[in-house]
Amino acid sequence: MDLTKIISVSGKSGLFRVVAQSRQAVIAESLLDGKRAPVHSSLKVSSLDEISMFTTGDDVPLKQVLEGLYKAEKGKPSLDPKESEDKLFAKLGEALPDHDRERIYASDVRKLFSWYDQLLKAGEFDKKEEAKKEEKETAKTKAVKGGATKKAVKADGTKKAAPKSGSKAKATAMRKSAQRGA
Numbered sequence: 363m364d365l366t367k368i369i370s371v372s373g374k375s376g377l378f379r380v381v382a383q384s385r386q387a388v389i390a391e392s393l394l395d396g397k398r399a400p401v402h403s404s405l406k407v408s409s410l411d412e413i414s415m416f417t418t419g420d421d422v423p424l425k426q427v428l429e430g431l432y433k434a435e436k437g438k439p440s441l442d443p444k445e446s447e448d449k450l451f452a453k454l455g456e457a458l459p460d461h462d463r464e465r466i467y468a469s470d471v472r473k474l475f476s477w478y479d480q481l482l483k484a485g486e487f488d489k490k491e492e493a494k495k496e497e498k499e500t501a502k503t504k505a506v507k508g509g510a511t512k513k514a515v516k517a518d519g520t521k522k523a524a525p526k527s528g529s530k531a532k533a534t535a536m537r538k539s540a541q542r543g544a
Contacts, residue, residue, distance in 0.1 A: 363424050367379050368393075377480050378392055379484075388407070388434070393483070400522040410477070415470075421441055431457035433457075
């Protein structure tokens with residue numbers, strides 16, 4: 363799961379995926395309905411990759427908390443963010459056993475469960491599994507290609523020249539009179 367492109371924008375509900383960047387704004391796509399909108403630099407934007415949660419020891423990145431919640435729920439939707447605080451903190455305890463109850467606000471836990479549901483509906487957790495499969499497949503194809511690239515040998519035992527892929531355009535010097543504005 364890659365949270366570097368997933369952002370939260372103050373004043374707007376839901377999570378957004380960064381699609382493009384312009385000079386004055388970031389173009390973001392809502393994970394809820396897929397609509398794109400500019401997010402201007404005057405708004406406060408937080409990347410989910412930079413957020414962490416308080417524990418009794420070191421702070422834990424949000425990515426690890428979400429993955430722990432995904433494992434605890436076995437890939438299914440979790441509690442409704444509008445549940446009671448005790449139920450939400452109990453479920454957080456399954457995903458993050460050493461969370462610091464005194465420093466984590468109930469509103470933050472509600473936001474965590476809301477974000478989990480949005481990421482689950484958007485399929486962000488599935489992308490993680492697909493990326494691992496793709497990495498394994500590319501490693502296999504590289505291993506196969508590495509073994510299959512033998513140099514061609516002519517019948518008399520000499521090596522053939524490898525064919526060139528594509529042709530390169532030759533650069534020619536322009537005369538001064540042919541240049542623009544001359």
